[in-house]
Amino acid sequence: FTTHTPVPAGHDVFPHHLMDRYFASYWEQLGLSRDEFLRLGETPDSRGHGFNMTALVMRLSAHVNGVSREHGRVSREMWQHFWPGLPADQIPIRSVTNGIHxxxxxxxxxxxxxxxxxxxxxxxxxxxxxxxxxxxxxxxxxxxxxxxxxxxxxxxxxxxxxxxxxxxxxxxxxxxxxxxxxxxxxxxxxxxxxxxxxxxxxxxxxxxxxxxxxxxxxxxxxxxxxxxxxxxxxxxxxxxxxxxxxxxxxxxxxxxxxxxxxxxxxxxxxxxxxxxxxxxxxxxxxxxxxxxxxxxxxxxxxxxxxxxxxxxxxxxxxxxxxxxxxxxxxxxxxxxxxxxxxxxxxxxxxxxxxxxxxxxxxxxxxxxxxxxxxxxxxxxxxxCTTRMLKDYVGLMYRAATVRPPTTW
Incomplete structure (x- = not known):
C-alpha cells in the first residue's frame, strides 16, 4: 500500500452508521463480528466514531510506503500508534520517491x-x-x-x-x-x-x-x-x-x-x-x-x-x-x-x-x-519513472513475493 499524503483530508473516515448500512452482510461473510470489522478501521482519533480507510488498508497490507524519503519519516511518526513501543525509525513504513515520465x-x-x-x-x-x-x-x-x-x-x-x-x-x-x-x-x-x-x-x-x-x-x-x-x-x-x-x-x-x-x-x-x-x-x-x-x-x-x-x-x-x-x-x-x-x-x-x-x-x-x-x-x-519502478520492484514487489504479511 502506498500512502500519498499526511493531510487529514486525504484519509477518508466514514461514520459507523454508513458502515452498518453498506457492510452489515460483508463482515458476516468474513467470519467477523461487527466490532472486529470496525476495529480494522480504528485509529486513536476515530475510535468509536469513524472507520478510517487508510488504517484498514495498512492493516491488510504486507508492505507500506510513502512517496518520498521525508514523507516516509512523517508517515512513520503519524502511524506509530499501530506499533506501540516501537521507535519511530523502526516502524515498517518505507519510502519510494515519486518520479515522472x-x-x-x-x-x-x-x-x-x-x-x-x-x-x-x-x-x-x-x-x-x-x-x-x-x-x-x-x-x-x-x-x-x-x-x-x-x-x-x-x-x-x-x-x-x-x-x-x-x-x-x-x-x-x-x-x-x-x-x-x-x-x-x-x-x-x-x-x-x-x-x-x-x-x-x-x-x-x-x-x-x-x-x-x-x-x-x-x-x-x-x-x-x-x-x-x-x-x-x-x-x-x-x-x-x-x-x-x-x-x-x-x-x-x-x-x-x-x-x-x-x-x-x-x-x-x-x-x-x-x-x-x-x-x-x-x-x-x-x-x-x-x-x-x-x-x-x-x-x-x-x-x-x-x-x-x-x-x-x-x-x-x-x-x-x-x-x-x-x-x-x-x-x-x-x-x-x-x-x-x-x-x-x-x-x-x-x-x-x-x-x-x-x-x-x-x-x-x-x-x-x-x-x-x-x-x-x-x-x-x-x-524519473524508470528509477521509481525499479525501486518499487526491488524494495516492495519482490519482497512481497517472499516475505509473509506484517502481523498486527
Whole structure:
C-alpha cells in the first residue's frame, strides 16, 4: 500500500452508521463480528466514531510506503500508534520517491536537443547518471536558444487563450489583461501551478506587497508571476486563495505582471513546466508528501525555488536550484509563514534575480545556465519513472513475493 499524503483530508473516515448500512452482510461473510470489522478501521482519533480507510488498508497490507524519503519519516511518526513501543525509525513504513515520465513532459525542442547531445535513445536510459552528465557539455547558446523558444511558446499560448476568450465573449476587457496578455517574454517568469490546497500557500509571496512590487516593477530587472490551479469544490479556504490571487491580478499598481490561467489541466501544465524560468513551491512543512510538478519543470531546465519538503529534500544539492529551510513542524503557522516568506523574498532579491539578469556580451546568462545544467544533470536520473519502478520492484514487489504479511 502506498500512502500519498499526511493531510487529514486525504484519509477518508466514514461514520459507523454508513458502515452498518453498506457492510452489515460483508463482515458476516468474513467470519467477523461487527466490532472486529470496525476495529480494522480504528485509529486513536476515530475510535468509536469513524472507520478510517487508510488504517484498514495498512492493516491488510504486507508492505507500506510513502512517496518520498521525508514523507516516509512523517508517515512513520503519524502511524506509530499501530506499533506501540516501537521507535519511530523502526516502524515498517518505507519510502519510494515519486518520479515522472520524462518523454511525456519534456518539450519537443528539448527532446531534440537531448537526442542530439546525450543519446538518440535517451528515453530508454532515463535513470543513467553517466548519460545525463553529458548535458554539462551542451553549448550555452544552444541551451539558451531552446529555453527562449519554450518561453515564447508559453507566452503565445497564454495570449491565444485570452484572445479566444475575448473573441467568444467569455472575457471582459479587464479579464483579458489578468489572463497574461501584458506579460513580457524577456522578463524573469515565475510559475506556480497546482491544486490550491491551503497547505500549499499560494499567497505566501503576497505577504509583503511593497517588496513584491519592487520585484515586479523593477525597470531593468522585472519579475512576473503566472498562477494556475483549481481548488476542490468543498475547499472554501482554497477557493478563497484563488480569489485573492485574482484580486492581485486586477491591481493595476502591479503593472500587469501577475496572471492567473483558468481551467488548469494537463495540456496547460505542459506549457507551464516547459516555459517559465522558476518553479515556485511553498508548502507548509511537513505536509508536502512528494510533489511532482517541480520534477517536470526541472527536466525542462526550469529551476526550482521550493520549501525543503517532499521530493525537494532529496533533489536539492545547493547548486541546482534554491531551497527554503523550514522551521520545525512544531512552530505555529504564523511563525512558519513569516519565516518562509522572509527567506523567499531574500532569495529572489539577492540570488535569483541577479543571476538571471547577469549576461555576457552575447546576452547569455552563463551562471544561470550552469545552474540549469546542474539541475538537469542531478534531477533527471533520480526522479524519473524508470528509477521509481525499479525501486518499487526491488524494495516492495519482490519482497512481497517472499516475505509473509506484517502481523498486527
Amino acid at each position: 520524462a518523454p511525456t513532459w519534456i518539450s519537443p525542442e528539448l527532446h531534440h536537443l537531448y537526442s542530439k547531445s546525450l543519446s538518440p535513445t535517451w528515453t530508454h536510459t532515463c535513470d543513467d547518471p553517466a548519460m545525463w552528465q553529458r548535458v554539462m557539455d551542451v553549448p550555452d547558446h544552444e541551451l539558451w536558444a531552446v529555453r527562449q523558444t519554450m518561453k515564447r511558446k508559453l507566452m503565445g499560448f497564454i495570449r491565444e487563450r485570452a484572445r479566444v476568450g475575448w473573441m467568444h465573449g467569455h472575457l471582459q476587457p479587464s479579464q483579458v489583461l489578468t489572463r497574461g496578455t501584458l506579460l513580457d517574454p524577456e522578463a524573469l517568469t515565475i510559475g506556480f501551478a497546482r491544486r490550491f490546497a491551503t497547505y500549499k500557500r499560494a499567497t505566501l509571496l503576497f505577504r509583503d506587497l511593497e517588496r513584491l512590487k519592487a520585484l515586479l516593477q523593477d525597470r531593468w530587472r522585472p519579475v512576473q508571476l503566472v498562477f494556475a490551479g483549481k481548488a476542490h469544490p468543498a475547499d472554501e479556504p482554497g477557493r478563497y486563495f484563488i480569489h485573492e490571487v485574482l484580486n492581485f491580478c486586477h491591481d493595476h499598481k502591479l503593472g500587469g505582471r501577475i496572471a492567473f490561467l483558468e481551467d488548469y489541466e494537463m495540456h496547460m501544465a505542459k506549457y507551464l513546466v516547459q516555459g517559465v524560468d522558476i518553479w515556485l513551491n511553498t508548502p507548509r512543512f511537513p505536509l508536502e508528501a512528494s510533489g511532482t510538478s517541480g520534477m517536470k519543470a526541472a527536466l525542462n531546465g526550469v529551476l526550482n525555488l521550493s520549501v525543503l519538503d517532499g521530493w525537494w529534500v532529496e533533489g536539492y544539492n545547493g547548486a541546482n536550484g534554491w531551497g527554503i529551510q523550514p522551521l520545525s513542524e512544531q512552530a505555529d503557522t504564523q511563525a512558519q509563514d513569516h519565516h518562509d516568506a522572509e527567506q523567499l523574498y531574500r532569495i529572489l532579491e539577492q540570488e535569483v534575480v541577479p543571476l538571471f539578469y547577469q549576461r555576457d556580451r552575447d546576452g547569455i546568462p552563463r551562471g544561470w545556465l550552469q545552474m540549469v545544467k546542474e539541475c538537469i544533470r542531478t534531477i533527471a536520473p533520480q526522479f
